[in-house]
Amino acid sequence: MDLLGLTIKNVSEKLKDGAFSCKELIKECLSIIKINDKKINAFLTLNEDGALKKADEFDNLIKNDKEIFKKKPLLGIPMGVKDLYTTRGIITTAGSKIIKDYNPPFNATVIRRLIDAGVIIVGKTNEDAWGHGSSGENTDYEPTKNPYDLSRVPGGSSSGSGAAVSYGACLVGTGTDTGSSVRLPAGYCNLVGLKPTYGRVSRYGVIAMASSFDSIGHMTKTVYDNAKVLEVTAGVDPYDGTTVPIRVDKYTKVLGQNIKGLKIGLPKEYFVEGLDNKINISIRESLKVFEKLGATIEEITLPHTDFAMAAYYILVPSEVSSNLSRYDGVRYGGPRELFGAEAKRRIMLGSYTLSSGYYDAYYLKAAKVRTLIKQDFENAFKKVDVLIAPTSPTLPFKIGEKVNNPLQMYLSDIFLCPTNLAGIPGLNVPSGFADGLPVGMQIIGSQFSEELLYKVAYLFEQETQHYKIRPQFKNG
Amino acid sequence: MDKKYQTIIGMEIHVELKTNSKMFCGCKNDPFHAEKPNIYTCPVCLGLPGALPVANKKAIEWTIALGIALGCKINKFSKFDRKHYFYPDLPKGYQISQYDMPFCFDGKVETSFGPIKITRVHLEEDTGKLIHQKVNGRNVSLIDFNRSGVPLVEIVTEPEIYSSVQAKEYAKKLRQIVRYLDISDCDMEKGGMRLEANISLAVIPAKAGIQDKKGNNRLDPLLRGDDKILELPNYKVELKNINSFRFLERGIEYEIERQREILEKGETPIQETRGFNAEKGITYSQRTKEEAADYRYFPDPDLPPININDKWFSEIESQMPEALEDLFARWIKEYKINREMTELLFETSNQAKWLDKLFSEAVKAKLPVDKLINLLIHKKIKTELFEIDQSQIIAEYKKEVTVDELADDEIVNYIKKAVTANPQAVADYKAGKGNAINFLVGAVMREAKKKIEFNRLVKLIKSSV
Numbered sequence: 001m002d003l004l005g006l007t008i009k010n011v012s013e014k015l016k017d018g019a020f021s022c023k024e025l026i027k028e029c030l031s032i033i034k035i036n037d038k039k040i041n042a043f044l045t046l047n048e049d050g051a052l053k054k055a056d057e058f059d060n061l062i063k064n065d066k067e068i069f070k071k072k073p074l075l076g077i078p079m080g081v082k083d084l085y086t087t088r089g090i091i092t093t094a095g096s097k098i099i100k101d102y103n104p105p106f107n108a109t110v111i112r113r114l115i116d117a118g119v120i121i122v123g124k125t126n127e128d129a130w131g132h133g134s135s136g137e138n139t140d141y142e143p144t145k146n147p148y149d150l151s152r153v154p155g156g157s158s159s160g161s162g163a164a165v166s167y168g169a170c171l172v173g174t175g176t177d178t179g180s181s182v183r184l185p186a187g188y189c190n191l192v193g194l195k196p197t198y199g200r201v202s203r204y205g206v207i208a209m210a211s212s213f214d215s216i217g218h219m220t221k222t223v224y225d226n227a228k229v230l231e232v233t234a235g236v237d238p239y240d241g242t243t244v245p246i247r248v249d250k251y252t253k254v255l256g257q258n259i260k261g262l263k264i265g266l267p268k269e270y271f272v273e274g275l276d277n278k279i280n281i282s283i284r285e286s287l288k289v290f291e292k293l294g295a296t297i298e299e300i301t302l303p304h305t306d307f308a309m310a311a312y313y314i315l316v317p318s319e320v321s322s323n324l325s326r327y328d329g330v331r332y333g334g335p336r337e338l339f340g341a342e343a344k345r346r347i348m349l350g351s352y353t354l355s356s357g358y359y360d361a362y363y364l365k366a367a368k369v370r371t372l373i374k375q376d377f378e379n380a381f382k383k384v385d386v387l388i389a390p391t392s393p394t395l396p397f398k399i400g401e402k403v404n405n406p407l408q409m410y411l412s413d414i415f416l417c418p419t420n421l422a423g424i425p426g427l428n429v430p431s432g433f434a435d436g437l438p439v440g441m442q443i444i445g446s447q448f449s450e451e452l453l454y455k456v457a458y459l460f461e462q463e464t465q466h467y468k469i470r471p472q473f474k475n476g
Numbered sequence: 477m478d479k480k481y482q483t484i485i486g487m488e489i490h491v492e493l494k495t496n497s498k499m500f501c502g503c504k505n506d507p508f509h510a511e512k513p514n515i516y517t518c519p520v521c522l523g524l525p526g527a528l529p530v531a532n533k534k535a536i537e538w539t540i541a542l543g544i545a546l547g548c549k550i551n552k553f554s555k556f557d558r559k560h561y562f563y564p565d566l567p568k569g570y571q572i573s574q575y576d577m578p579f580c581f582d583g584k585v586e587t588s589f590g591p592i593k594i595t596r597v598h599l600e601e602d603t604g605k606l607i608h609q610k611v612n613g614r615n616v617s618l619i620d621f622n623r624s625g626v627p628l629v630e631i632v633t634e635p636e637i638y639s640s641v642q643a644k645e646y647a648k649k650l651r652q653i654v655r656y657l658d659i660s661d662c663d664m665e666k667g668g669m670r671l672e673a674n675i676s677l678a679v680i681p682a683k684a685g686i687q688d689k690k691g692n693n694r695l696d697p698l699l700r701g702d703d704k705i706l707e708l709p710n711y712k713v714e715l716k717n718i719n720s721f722r723f724l725e726r727g728i729e730y731e732i733e734r735q736r737e738i739l740e741k742g743e744t745p746i747q748e749t750r751g752f753n754a755e756k757g758i759t760y761s762q763r764t765k766e767e768a769a770d771y772r773y774f775p776d777p778d779l780p781p782i783n784i785n786d787k788w789f790s791e792i793e794s795q796m797p798e799a800l801e802d803l804f805a806r807w808i809k810e811y812k813i814n815r816e817m818t819e820l821l822f823e824t825s826n827q828a829k830w831l832d833k834l835f836s837e838a839v840k841a842k843l844p845v846d847k848l849i850n851l852l853i854h855k856k857i858k859t860e861l862f863e864i865d866q867s868q869i870i871a872e873y874k875k876e877v878t879v880d881e882l883a884d885d886e887i888v889n890y891i892k893k894a895v896t897a898n899p900q901a902v903a904d905y906k907a908g909k910g911n912a913i914n915f916l917v918g919a920v921m922r923e924a925k926k927k928i929e930f931n932r933l934v935k936l937i938k939s940s941v
Contacts, residue, residue: 084526085526086524086525086526092525094525099525102525104524104525104526105519105524106519106524106527108526203526203528204526204527204528205519205526205527206526207525207526208525208526208528208778210777211777211778212777238530239528239530240528240530241528241529241530241531241778241779241780242777242778242780318774319777321772322558322560322569322570322772322774324569325560325562325568325569325570326523326525326567326568326569327569328562328564328569330564331522331567331619351772354560354772354773354774355770355772356770356772359772359773359774363774
């Protein structure tokens with residue numbers, strides 16, 4: 001069983017055919033993790049007993065119920081869960097030391113849906129504490145490493161999920177994307193990573209970072225796998241008043257349909273100085289593929305892009321400072337001095353920008369900028385169907401390279417955070433490699449256009465097959 | 477009347493709504509009847525990581541109904557905000573409340589001293605309850621979250637209340653309106669309705685002396701506008717957590733006296749929060765506020781803004797009972813009721829509807845409604861109000877007021893027996909004790925085992941003795 005090269009699609013077929021059992025599959029995952037994770041640090045908590053028990057249960061179901069794969073579309077699929085997701089009975093730390101022993105009494109809505117669909121949680125994955133970061137280095141535990149180059153970061157904040165899927169520890173990893181946190185690790189780990197439309201996937205039970213930004217996404221090796229998972233996670237949730245009752249498409253149905261006549265916009269503000277030329281070249285190569293597939297490409301403008309970062313770093317810390325108030329050490333968890341440097345930085349920033357006398361000048365002003373950014377995208381989508389841009393201005397950087405310069409670290413999100421301000425969806429797809437490192441490309445769409453993003457990404461993936469290049473990672 | 481200081485009071489009253497479920501989760505809203513602490517809780521009202529609030533539609537509708545009943549304007553576009561402060565009974569570190577867009581604003585409540593302007597009516601969530609007690613010999617603080625997340629309405633007035641009596645009247649009136657809408661039990665003892673008064677004394681300049689009929693300085697137009705002649709004092713004392721109308725009145729009275737003494741010394745009372753000690757009859761300092769707390773309000777991103785469109789608004793309006801003032805006006809006109817008496821009979825609009833039917837049947841039966849009300853209040857008619865058919869009450873009433881047919885000489889026979897049996901009462905009567913005649917009336921009726929018209933009997937006793 002070569003988990004490194006397998007996808008959800010392959011594994012589902014093999015489980016159906018009886019090529020291997022759920023138990024064999026989960027045992028293989030756990031053994032890969034045990035051998036490799038000391039080096040990668042993708043996992044914070046393993047769910048070994050729970051996963052094996054579930055595998056037994058499913059193997060019985062497979063034997064006795066021919067229809068089981070229809071009832072449970074993700075039956076037996078091993079999943080890594082970002083530690084911001086509350087999982088009943090499995091320690092949930094948010095990557096922080098404050099709640100290092102927190103054992104939630106309930107499951108996040110998305111976790112409940114995925115479990116109902118048959119996934120098996122193999123463990124909880126590492127992350128920048130509370131989701132604050134772009135590299136994974138802000139974890140209060142050991143930082144996760146990039147499976148393509150162990151001296152480099154895997155991208156964050158969903159660092160563990162990205163690395164875990166990438167090195168074959170599981171087939172899907174959940175993430176949360178507040179400013180970049182699914183798409184960046186997907187880009188750095190050669191994965192497909194979705195930041196869904198705000199309101200498409202329930203946030204209930206996912207520990208809040210910045211509530212009006214948090215988008216509940218996931219990473220997989222392929223577009224098909226990614227679409228398959230969204231079919232389960234998307235949809236209105238009575239426990240989350242910000243979810244929207246818009247029909248959930250059968251995303252996998254449209255994969256393979258042609259994209260002739262598709263209009264692609266290139267935001268000129270995303271192809272500027274500071275963008276690594278190797279990435280620029282990779283994206284331009286990819287654009288040729290789209291042209292070959294029948295798409296047309298034109299340059300467009302998102303004029304307020306320059307202000308996005310500033311607005312983001314006022315609004316997000318404001319919400320962060322509020323959301324972290326509940327960790328007061330009274331009923332559970334440790335005292336507030338256990339917050340890491342980045343969390344403290346954001347609590348202070350946010351408390352300041354919300355203070356009376358400063359609120360109008362900071363929070364309110366930034367909220368107005370947010371509206372302008374949103375309008376930029378709305379105007380762009382009057383002209384084109386999707387936007388394509390690099391995911392990150394740089395290749396995966398060295399561990400430690402930016403830890404002492406928060407501003408440099410923040411700039412890793414410069415092409416990604418505008419979509420969170422606007423609440424629109426973005427999908428990272430592998431664009432190729434430079435210096436042996438993955439290059440990520442993002443496809444951005446208008447609100448609730450996930451189906452279109454998958455359709456566009458799928459044809460490109462079929463043409464290029466970059467996902468097949470897995471890390472040169474030898475077991476042991 | 478020569479007054480040097482004018483009392484200025486603004487009130488903030490909290491009322492817990494009696495919706496079935498809590499404000500932002502599905503937990504049962506019944507903190508006062510819970511058998512044990514922390515049984516009506518869930519991740520949302522415990523503020524567990526990842527839990528999200530979803531607003532209770534009923535609570536919003538009831539808040540708007542209260543606003544309408546108070547003559548408020550309604551914000552058709554409203555939202556919830558987060559109010560941040562740390563306290564162990566506040567599990568999220570913030571309270572979900574409303575800051576700059578309350579559901580209702582600009583209303584008024586009439587009192588016998590004049591109208592009181594309602595600044596705003598907003599909806600928020602209640603906190604948990606701290607219990608300080610000894611466990612195994614150790615002093616501990618326990619938290620009960622049964623109350624956490626219970627819908628709480630806050631009604632704020634302008635500083636336009638000018639006496640303790642008016643404050644009490646306002647608070648009682650508000651309770652009556654809330655109970656009439658049947659949206660809260662307003663159980664003051666348990667904290668279902670909590671009173672808070674901001675009290676200060678303003679110095680009356682020599683030229684201000686316009687007085688009303690009762691001799692109070694008329695200040696309503698004097699605090700506002702270009703021609704205002706009274707400045708709001710530069711301090712205020714918050715009298716908090718008052719759980720009875722009587723304590724409110726006494727607490728304010730005490731404060732007026734305390735503040736007057738300080739002002740007389742040429743000092744300014746400290747801006748602070750004070751409580752009322754009912755046993756000692758005094759107020760005491762709880763917390764001094766050097767400066768205004770910064771609650772870092774901002775719109776709660778978990779709760780989408782609320783659009784009260786015309787359709788929803790008219791639905792709320794159509795479900796409201798006849799306005800209390802209209803009801804009394806109609807009853808006075810149609811049934812000649814006495815308002816103060818009738819107010820003692822009922823609380824909710826459903827009870828009012830029931831009484832309305834009773835009164836109309838009484839009129840049809842040509843019975844005096846005011847007398848019926850009197851008998852009901854004094855429990856002379858043994859019955860369960862609001863639960864039985866009105867015709868039964870009418871029958872009971874008739875039985876109660878109907879007298880037995882008796883000839884004068886028959887009555888005189890009974891009087892003789894009663895007089896013989898009660899020589900002391902006769903002596904008392906002759907000595908001029910007025911009560912004695914009532915005693916004899918009772919004695920005759922008991923002797924006769926009959927109902928005799930009171931005045932006729934008194935007359936006959938007087939002539940017999």
